[in-house]
Amino acid sequence: xxxxxxxxxxxxxxxxxxxxxxxxxxxxxxxxxxxxxxxxxxxxxxxxxxxxxxxxxxxxxxxxxxxxxxxxxxxxxxxxxxxxxxxxxxxxxxxxxxxxxxxxxxxxxxxxxxxxxxxxxxxxxxxxxxxxxxxxxxxxxxxxxxxxxxxxxxxxxxxxxxxxxxxxxxxxxxxxxxxxxxxxxxxxxxxxxxxxxxxxxxxxxxxxxxxxxxxxxxxxxxxxxxxxxxxxxxxxxxxxxxxxxxxxxxxxxxxxxxxxxxxxxxxxxxxxxxxxxxxxxxxxxxxxxxxxxxxxxxxxxxxxxxxxxxxxxxxxxxxxxxxxxxxxxxxxxxxxxxxxxxxxxxxxxxxxxxxxxxxxxxxxxxxxxxxxxxxxxxxxxxxxxxxxxxxxxxxxxxxxxxxxxxxxxxxxxxxxxxxxxxxxxxxxxxxxxxxxxxxxxxxxxxxxxxxxxxxxxxxxxxxxxxxxxxxxxxxxxxxxxxxxxxxxxxxxxxxxxxxxxxxxxxxxxxxxxxxxxxxxxxxxxxxxxxxxxxxxxxxxxxxxxxxxxxxxxxxxxxxxxxxxxxxxxxxxxxxxxxxxxxxxxxxxxxxxxxxxxxxxxxxxxxxxxxxxxxxxxxxxxxxxxxxxxxxxxxxxxxxxxxxxxxxxxxxxxxxxxxxxxxxxxxxxxxxxxxxxxxxxxxxxxxxxxxxxxxxxxxxxxxxxxxxxxxxxxxxxxxxxxxxxxxxxxxxxxxxxxxxxxx
Numbered sequence: 001x002x003x004x005x006x007x008x009x010x011x012x013x014x015x016x017x018x019x020x021x022x023x024x025x026x027x028x029x030x031x032x033x034x035x036x037x038x039x040x041x042x043x044x045x046x047x048x049x050x051x052x053x054x055x056x057x058x059x060x061x062x063x064x065x066x067x068x069x070x071x072x073x074x075x076x077x078x079x080x081x082x083x084x085x086x087x088x089x090x091x092x093x094x095x096x097x098x099x100x101x102x103x104x105x106x107x108x109x110x111x112x113x114x115x116x117x118x119x120x121x122x123x124x125x126x127x128x129x130x131x132x133x134x135x136x137x138x139x140x141x142x143x144x145x146x147x148x149x150x151x152x153x154x155x156x157x158x159x160x161x162x163x164x165x166x167x168x169x170x171x172x173x174x175x176x177x178x179x180x181x182x183x184x185x186x187x188x189x190x191x192x193x194x195x196x197x198x199x200x201x202x203x204x205x206x207x208x209x210x211x212x213x214x215x216x217x218x219x220x221x222x223x224x225x226x227x228x229x230x231x232x233x234x235x236x237x238x239x240x241x242x243x244x245x246x247x248x249x250x251x252x253x254x255x256x257x258x259x260x261x262x263x264x265x266x267x268x269x270x271x272x273x274x275x276x277x278x279x280x281x282x283x284x285x286x287x288x289x290x291x292x293x294x295x296x297x298x299x300x301x302x303x304x305x306x307x308x309x310x311x312x313x314x315x316x317x318x319x320x321x322x323x324x325x326x327x328x329x330x331x332x333x334x335x336x337x338x339x340x341x342x343x344x345x346x347x348x349x350x351x352x353x354x355x356x357x358x359x360x361x362x363x364x365x366x367x368x369x370x371x372x373x374x375x376x377x378x379x380x381x382x383x384x385x386x387x388x389x390x391x392x393x394x395x396x397x398x399x400x401x402x403x404x405x406x407x408x409x410x411x412x413x414x415x416x417x418x419x420x421x422x423x424x425x426x427x428x429x430x431x432x433x434x435x436x437x438x439x440x441x442x443x444x445x446x447x448x449x450x451x452x453x454x455x456x457x458x459x460x461x462x463x464x465x466x467x468x469x470x471x472x473x474x475x476x477x478x479x480x481x482x483x484x485x486x487x488x489x490x491x492x493x494x495x496x497x498x499x500x501x502x503x504x505x506x507x508x509x510x511x512x513x514x515x516x517x518x519x520x521x522x523x524x525x526x527x528x529x530x531x532x533x534x535x536x537x538x539x540x541x542x543x544x545x546x547x548x549x550x551x552x553x554x555x556x557x558x559x560x561x562x563x564x565x566x567x568x569x570x571x572x573x574x575x576x577x578x579x580x581x582x583x584x585x586x587x588x589x590x591x592x593x594x595x596x597x598x599x600x601x602x603x604x605x606x607x608x609x610x611x612x613x614x615x616x617x618x619x620x621x622x623x624x625x626x627x628x629x630x631x632x633x634x635x636x637x638x639x640x641x642x643x644x645x646x647x648x649x650x651x652x653x654x655x656x657x658x659x660x661x662x663x664x665x666x667x668x669x670x671x672x673x674x675x676x677x678x679x680x681x682x683x684x685x686x687x688x689x690x691x692x693x694x695x696x697x698x699x700x701x702x703x704x705x706x707x708x709x710x711x712x713x714x715x716x717x718x719x720x721x722x723x724x725x726x727x728x729x730x731x732x733x734x735x736x737x738x739x740x741x742x
């Protein structure tokens with residue numbers, strides 16, 4: 001028999017609750033909570049679960065419309081209609097703090113958790129993506145983190161059997177002590193085979209399915225809701241341990257019980273474990289649950305009610321079965337060598353009642369613990385950061401124009417943020433299940449939808465440096481560039497999921513960044529008609545040296561209506577005409593060129609006009625669907641010169657190009673390396689070039705012929721003249737050399 005501590009305010013504070021929040025608990029219950037009840041409130045009201053410091057802002061994002069089948073936050077993942085009775089479930093989440101402490105398991109369980117969110121919707125996962133941020137790649141600690149994270153992602157995805165098809169990896173000193181590890185998953189489901197995370201029907205059995213419960217991950221949600229510090233290494237027990245082979249079995253069993261219509265609802269046990277699943281499902285169904293923890297399969301002796309409820313052991317689900325179907329559910333899970341144990345039943349009183357060792361350990365109103373119910377909601381103070389005065393004072397006239405543009409371009413191609421990420425993605429299986437039409441290295445990945453002529457285009461994107469320099473515009477650019485990449489692949493942007501990575505929300509400067517970035521994201525989503533399906537907020541991404549760059553990562557989903565529209569990034573044929581869509585501007589603000597060559601993070605974020613950007617998307621997609629575009633590659637990190645270089649060597653065969661740009665109104669380094677938005681380099685047959693220009697004029701999209709494909713060199717204005725092999729050599733092995741030098 002476990003004896004619980006007597007609850008006091010001091011204990012509540014130790015568990016992460018404030019004095020005000022503890023009083024709220026007292027008011028809800030009308031009494032002093034038990035230690036188990038206090039633990040339930042502490043995890044459910046943590047930032048990670050309750051979004052108490054972000055939900056008021058998040059609700060201002062466009063969360064409905066378009067092709068959404070469920071509203072944002074209503075289910076485990078977003079659900080979007082793509083026609084023919086098919087829907088796509090997709091979501092992105094963070095596993096930053098666990099990955100900082102135990103990179104392999106932290107990243108692996110991040111992948112596992114996001115995959116479970118997809119298949120609890122009834123969808124079979126067809127693709128995974130990731131978005132990663134680290135400090136200086138020459139730092140031994142950073143190298144350890146990179147190798148561990150990449151190995152963890154590869155291990156889980158490869159063993160589970162889902163292709164990792166797209167992603168991004170950036171390096172900057174702001175992430176030195178606090179890496180960002182964001183994982184995204186995409187799945188496909190027929191409309192009539194979806195499942196909901198709800199508990200309904202008094203007397204319906206509540207079952208725990210999957211793996212046994214241990215002590216790993218206890219208070220993982222609370223750990224993710226505080227700053228990293230010098231003693232964070234002691235939090236290693238808060239990092240869960242994953243088993244992808246068990247998860248594969250769990251996937252098949254879960255989809256089988258959904259197809260056979262045996263259940264009312266199902267939810268993954270991620271953050272806060274049984275506590276979160278039981279409370280959220282009950283609140284959603286306006287019901288309650290009565291659970292006996294003595295029936296939970298456990299793998300460690302002497303676990304208390306508190307430990308069982310808060311455990312974040314992986315590969316587990318909570319299922320509400322339809323009464324009378326329990327035995328069939330057990331048969332299916334037994335076939336897959338998994339537990340399926342009835343641990344309670346649904347009640348009509350709205351209370352979650354917890355029993356252990358013959359005693360009632362907790363009786364709490366389900367609605368009082370959850371997001372959108374009784375969880376606290378805060379409106380934090382904002383203050384425009386002082387550093388913006390310094391960064392905003394930068395003038396590009398203060399730095400010289402390089403005399404040697406060849407060396408400048410080669411340096412950029414070899415910089416860690418632009419260099420090939422092949423060392424990373426070659427550790428992933430990118431083609432398992434044989435649906436991958438375009439994988440890593442493309443503007444966006446493309447996944448075929450079997451049984452149809454359709455495909456999905458997916459992309460993760462964010463430039464945290466832009467958001468640091470101008471939070472609102474940076475937030476808009478993150479959405480715009482993700483959409484632009486989807487369009488370049490031949491897809492129509494449909495919706496986004498997001499992973500909002502910021503510092504401590506109690507700091508007014510950080511909350512300003514968060515609020516402004518969300519405003520910018522929302523403005524872009526409205527213009528592009530890409531509603532937010534849900535996602536994740538990750539605050540407290542700080543270490544003793546300060547906060548990370550504000551990094552609102554966008555996961556964009558697009559639809560390629562016909563596989564014939566899939567468009568490559570690289571030049572395809574000698575003799576093709578090269579057209580630049582969009583306008584070059586005289587700016588180097590926030591660019592990789594300015595940061596890597598001059599060590600300056602300064603100026604405003606690059607200029608962006610959302611209507612101009614949207615016109616570009618619509619025009620380019622129409623030309624792709626008309627069969628006029630052979631390749632399309634957006635201008636982003638490193639500017640136009642890097643884009644043109646990549647067009648030369650990213651394809652299966654290399655193609656040179658002769659380029660003539662108008663340099664009369666712009667600084668040469670701004671022309672070549674500036675990162676002005678809303679630009680795409682396309683290639684087309686000579687016979688359609690003039691028609692494209694005429695259509696562009698009619699659509700009010702700037703367009704100009706800038707050269708032709710051919711030869712074995714890239715020649716830009718005779719300012720840059722480089723052999724393709726030399727450029728590819730600088731680009732291909734640079735990151736690997738940095739990471740393997742220790």
